[in-house]
Amino acid sequence: MIAILNYGVGNLFSISASLKAVGADVVVTDDKNVIENAKQIVLPGVGAFGDAFKKLSETGLIPVIKNEVKKGKPLLGVCLGMQLLFDKSFEYGCHEGLGFVEGVVDEIQKDLTEPKKIPHMGWNSLDFKKDCPLFKYIKDGDYVYYVHSYYAKNCQKFTAATSFYGIDLTGVVQNENVFGAQFHPEKSGETGLKILKAFCEL
Amino acid sequence: MLAKRIIPCLDIRDGKVVKGTNFQNVKEVDDPVSLAKFYNDEGADELVFYDITASYENRSLFTDVLKRVAEQIFIPLTVGGGINEVSDFERVLNAGADKVSVNSGAIKNPSLIGNAAKKYGNQCVVLSMDVKRVDGKFKVFSKGGREMTDIDALEWARRGQEEGAGEIVLNSIDTDGVKKGFDLEMLEAVCNVVSVPVIASGGAGKAEDFKELFKKVNVDAGLAASVFHFKQVRINELKKYLRQNSIEMRI
Numbered sequence: 001m002i003a004i005l006n007y008g009v010g011n012l013f014s015i016s017a018s019l020k021a022v023g024a025d026v027v028v029t030d031d032k033n034v035i036e037n038a039k040q041i042v043l044p045g046v047g048a049f050g051d052a053f054k055k056l057s058e059t060g061l062i063p064v065i066k067n068e069v070k071k072g073k074p075l076l077g078v079c080l081g082m083q084l085l086f087d088k089s090f091e092y093g094c095h096e097g098l099g100f101v102e103g104v105v106d107e108i109q110k111d112l113t114e115p116k117k118i119p120h121m122g123w124n125s126l127d128f129k130k131d132c133p134l135f136k137y138i139k140d141g142d143y144v145y146y147v148h149s150y151y152a153k154n155c156q157k158f159t160a161a162t163s164f165y166g167i168d169l170t171g172v173v174q175n176e177n178v179f180g181a182q183f184h185p186e187k188s189g190e191t192g193l194k195i196l197k198a199f200c201e202l
Numbered sequence: 203m204l205a206k207r208i209i210p211c212l213d214i215r216d217g218k219v220v221k222g223t224n225f226q227n228v229k230e231v232d233d234p235v236s237l238a239k240f241y242n243d244e245g246a247d248e249l250v251f252y253d254i255t256a257s258y259e260n261r262s263l264f265t266d267v268l269k270r271v272a273e274q275i276f277i278p279l280t281v282g283g284g285i286n287e288v289s290d291f292e293r294v295l296n297a298g299a300d301k302v303s304v305n306s307g308a309i310k311n312p313s314l315i316g317n318a319a320k321k322y323g324n325q326c327v328v329l330s331m332d333v334k335r336v337d338g339k340f341k342v343f344s345k346g347g348r349e350m351t352d353i354d355a356l357e358w359a360r361r362g363q364e365e366g367a368g369e370i371v372l373n374s375i376d377t378d379g380v381k382k383g384f385d386l387e388m389l390e391a392v393c394n395v396v397s398v399p400v401i402a403s404g405g406a407g408k409a410e411d412f413k414e415l416f417k418k419v420n421v422d423a424g425l426a427a428s429v430f431h432f433k434q435v436r437i438n439e440l441k442k443y444l445r446q447n448s449i450e451m452r453i
Contacts, residue, residue: 013298017273047323117399119325119368122422123205123247123452143205143452145278147325164203187278187300189242 001025002200003038005065007056010046015078018186022197032064040202041065041073045080049089049105049150052080053097062098069100074177074202082173082180083152091150100178103155103170111153112166119149124163124171124183132160132174133202134181137194144171144183144191151182177202205452206416206444207247207423208437209401210430212237214283215255217263219431232431238271241430244437246277247452250303250371250425253283254346265297272298282330286310291318291326303328303371306344309351312365319366324398327369329362331355333388334375340388347375355388356395363396370396371425373403381407381429384415393420401425409435409443416449 002024004012012028019026019042027034035041043065045052056062069075077085086097089105097105109118123143128135146163152170161172163183173180179199185192212219212234219232238249249271253264261284272279281294282303291302302322308314308329319327332347333340333355340355359370372392374385384405393400399422402415406426412435415424429435445451 011295013272013296014276014300017298018276021274021276046325117397117422120204121325121369121399122207125203125205125452186276189277192276 001027001038002040002042003035004028004042004044005035005056005061006030007052007059007061009052009055009080010044012044014184014186015042015044018193019196019200022193022200024196024200030059030061032061035061035064035068038073040199041068041075043075043077043081043084045078045084047080049080049083049091049097050093050095053084053095056084065098069178072177074199075100075179076199077178077180078186079148079182079184082182083150085173085178085180086152086155089150101152101155101158101173101175101180103152103158103173105150105152108149108151108165108167108169114166116166119147120151120165120169121147123188124165124169126161126163126171127168128161129159132172132179134160134172134174134179134195134198136198136201138191142191144181144185144188146183148182152180203450205247205450207401208245208412208441208451209248209250209423209425210241210246210437211250211252211403211425211427213252213254213427214264214267217267220254234267235270235274237431238275241437242275242277245441245453246437247423248278248280249275250280250282253281261293265293268294268297268299280328282328285314287314288317288321291322295322295326301326301328301369303330305330305332306346308362309342309344309353312361315362315365315367319368324366324368327367328371329359329367329369330371330373331358331362332373332375335388340391343375347373347378356391359392360395363398367398369399369401371401371403374405377405378403379428380405383407383411384424386415386418389415389419389421399423406435409440412440413444413447413449416444417447
């Protein structure tokens with residue numbers, strides 16, 4: 001069973017439906033016991049970092065998640081959920097994150113050397129930087145769907161894939177059993193489903 | 203590299219896909235779920251669903267269709283038609299939509315854009331505009347292109363972005379259904395005044411029209427309906443052709 005954390009941020013319809021489509025037994029939950037009994041955990045999220053982290057804190061689940069991760073349970077953060085895995089974010093101020101992955105979340109706009117439309121929205125190709133179990137069924141250059149204005153940086157050591165948009169944007173990160181995807185695997189067609197399938201098999 | 207997007211648009215009435223010319227002579231063509239699956243298999247980058255009867259008929263038929271599509275197809279889904287208040291966003295987002303496009307509803311009440319953007323994020327709000335030349339000016343039309351307003355299209359695009367729209371769909375009434383190419387002049391004018399992604403709509407008749415669009419104007423996506431519905435242009439062949447012409451495509 002795979003637990004999708006429900007902490008009142010965003011719409012969980014697609015992430016839930018896509019995991020079901022790859023054969024997973026999915027539970028959308030904010031229940032400590034369910035999370036402890038799950039085989040994997042998915043941390044979704046849309047919106048602003050500060051607001052999302054506050055809501056996640058209010059559920060009281062952060063110590064539970066940290067404990068499960070410590071025990072080696074696979075955790076996948078998606079989009080804003082991926083950004084929450086980092087040390088901190090500079091989105092509207094400075095906010096602490098979960099600290100599972102070393103690095104910070106900052107504005108794309110600030111680091112661009114040529115003008116680009118923001119948000120970075122649409123299908124971009126993945127450039128693999130290292131092996132990652134999530135890549136079991138996909139190949140270098142496959143396209144995934146992004147929508148974001150902030151990105152993770154100073155995290156080279158944990159970066160498994162990037163996508164190019166004037167600069168290299170962090171696409172996939174991994175620190176042992178903690179994984180993050182900046183794009184939306186649940187909206188990335190066959191490629192996205194293959195990534196989710198690989199995660200479900202961990 | 204970020205790819206240009208190819209987007210088929212499905213107008214839905216009474217749970218069926220329909221398509222007319224110049225917003226007139228609507229006729230039934232297909233089951234939306236099977237057509238959506240077909241487009242997904244062909245490589246469509248996104249799907250747009252317009253509820254063209256939302257204002258005066260049963261809406262649940264439409265949300266049922268949407269749910270069935272979203273359970274089976276995992277690419278971005280945009281929904282429009284009959285979006286007049288923030289609660290309409292809620293209704294379609296809960297049925298699996300990723301983005302919601304506002305048109306007449308935002309003309310009546312421009313704060314709808316900002317209110318929805320605050321609640322769901324800018325990326326969720328698409329401003330869709332039906333525009334036609336009137337005395338040499340680009341004018342916004344409401345109610346599915348039936349009613350002229352006194353709003354200047356360039357002003358409206360700029361304002362939409364300021365209010366919080368994360369994307370703009372520009373449909374040229376002048377070229378819609380004519381199939382002689384996109385309205386490059388109108389598209390360029392709008393692209394010059396906004397910095398959010400712009401989706402071109404109205405006028406696609408053949409693969410070359412998309413090539414011209416992406417080569418000449420800095421739009422992010424090309425949207426069409428009948429040329430795809432009637433298989434005059436096949437999306438998989440179109441994307442191959444565009445990639446051969448050095449246009450970034452997801453294949």
